[in-house]
Amino acid sequence: MGNNVVYSELGEQVAKNVADFARKHIIPFYKEWDELEVFPRELFKKMGELGFMGMLIPEKYGGASMGYYEYVSMLIELAKVCSGVALSVAAHNSLCTQHIYQFGTEEQRAKYLPQLTNGDWIGAWALTEPTTGSDASNMKTVATKIGDKWEINGTKCWITHGKSSEVAVVLCRTAEPRTANNVTAFIVERNTPGLKAGKKEHKLGVRASETAEMIFEHCVVSDTQRLGQIGTGFHQAMKILEGGRISIAALSVGCAKGAYECALNYAKERAQFDQLIGNFQAISFKLADMVLKINGSELLILQSCNSKIKQSNNINLHSAMAKYFASETAVYVSNEAMQILGGNGYSKEYPVEKYLRDARITTIGEGTSEIQKLVISREILQ
Ligand SMILES: Cc1cc2nc3c(=O)[nH]c(=O)nc-3n(C[C@H](O)[C@H](O)[C@H](O)COP(=O)(O)OP(=O)(O)OC[C@H]3O[C@@H](n4cnc5c(N)ncnc54)[C@H](O)[C@@H]3O)c2cc1C
Structure with missing residues (x-):
């Protein structure tokens, strides 16, 4: 694209390896996963073998x-290829x-990390509840101390890998009142009696990522x-x-880049009124705005x-700025890409409608855009 931000030389190599992997193991199948809401469990095992499931974890624990x-x-x-797969990889790596x-x-590290990093186990991270999303510290799930054990009662929702994970980090209230200082984290294995999976969500986008x-x-x-005190x-x-x-x-930027590249190619090929649509300023200026916002997002990342x-x-300020700007960019760029493709953009023959559906989660998950603005404003005013 000419405007790609290079994060590191090693990062370039990683991106190339991922693109090679995706060509073989994701591109032939992602449409079916999306259509049928298939969570491709085996793919994560393969990604584990290549180090994608423990990118930030030291080698000592099997990480990359x-x-x-x-x-x-x-x-x-x-x-760029499938935001559903990317979301699952992100939740596994950076959350659980x-x-x-x-x-x-x-x-705890020695017991759980080797299985998580090699992809044998998939991890989940459970914070959100039916009545508490943005207001997460107000959670109702409780853990009560009984001797040297804890009894957990409550329901978590919207959990990535809520059904298929072998292990989850679960945030629970361990004292009253319901404030941020009365929450404790626990590692809960799937086969623990008293844990069951509830309903699976049927979603607009990121449909290859399981949510339950x-x-x-x-x-x-x-x-x-x-976990901890x-x-x-x-x-x-x-x-x-x-x-x-x-x-x-990062997921947002990948989604935006995929949509942008599709629109750019289309603008160079599609002719109307005896000329390429890319010659119309109405279209070329859209492409300019798209690439500018993608580049801006990458610099914030x-x-x-x-x-x-x-x-x-x-870090709190910078990560909130990057998340807010990049996710709004993903929605903007994929929406504009659909406009550039016209009727074809609205069809499942082209990947743009999927980019738009997938982009929509990015301004909601892991803190909505409104909450990112809250974080940014608090940081600059303190
Ligand atoms: C596909 C998917 C995967 C997810 N995966 C996970 C996961 O793995 N683990 C997990 O714990 N959670 C997960 N979530 C939950 C996600 O983090 C929450 O949906 C998100 O935090 C928003 O919470 P909510 O949906 O309850 O919205 P609410 O908090 O009810 O917000 C509703 C609206 O009110 C606005 N709002 C709320 N409070 C304020 C405020 N103070 N000021 C201004 N506006 C406000 C919001 O911005 C939003 O527009 C996932 C969600 C989705 C959709």
Whole structure:
């Protein structure tokens, strides 16, 4: 495209490897997964073998030992092809696996990370509930201490891999009142009695990514499954979402790039009134705005990666800015791409309608655009 931001040389190599992988294992199948809402479980095993399922985890625990530049390069490339697959990879890597790595004990890391990084196990991360989304610290799922065990009761919803994950990090209230300081995180394995999967969501987009409820009824876990100190779970979750926002920003850019490239090619081939539609300023200026916003998103992602790597105090601000701008860009670009393709854009013969459907989640998941503006405004006013 000529305007690609290079995150790192290694990131370039990773992107090339992902593109090769996608040509063989995703491109031939993604339409069917989307149409039939298939979660392609086997694909994640294959991606585990290539290191995609433990990108940010040290080799010691079976991970690929890479950094944020390489991680975002992978997600952009995956989302160019299928944002559903990219969303599942992002949730597995930056939510569940990162949470266990950042806040787990050595025993917890050694027990769970090797299986998560090699793709044998898929991870989930359960914060959202039916009555608490943006207002997550107000959660109703409780964990009650009984001897050296905890009993979890409540329902989590909209959980990526809520049915198919082998392990989940679950955020629970462990004291009253319902404030951010009374939340604790637990690792819950799928076969724990009292945990069952609820309804699977039927979604507009990212349909290859499974989303489902998780229901906890007298679900008992040992105190050794607790992540960090009692009462620190919500603060852990907010730290995890800093990385999560960078990954959704990267997914957004991949989705936007896919739609933009499709529209650019179309504008160079489609003729009306005896000339290519790309010659009409109405179309070429759309393409200019699209590429500008994509490039701007990538620079914000680069800035947030730098802040994350340096553990700068600005990470909250920068990751919220990147997520907000890139996700709104994904929606804008895929919508404009549909306009450029005209009737063909509205047809399933072309991938643009899928980019638009997939883009729509990015301004909602892992903090809506309104919540990102709240974070940004609080950061600049403090
Ligand atoms: C495909 C998908 C996958 C997901 N995966 C996961 C997952 O793996 N784990 C998980 O825990 N969650 C997951 N979620 C949940 C997601 O994070 C929430 O949907 C999101 O945080 C928004 O919460 P909500 O849907 O309850 O909306 P609400 O919080 O009810 O918001 C509704 C509207 O009100 C606005 N609003 C709310 N509060 C404010 C405010 N203070 N100021 C201004 N506007 C406000 C919002 O911006 C939004 O426009 C997923 C969601 C989807 C759709």
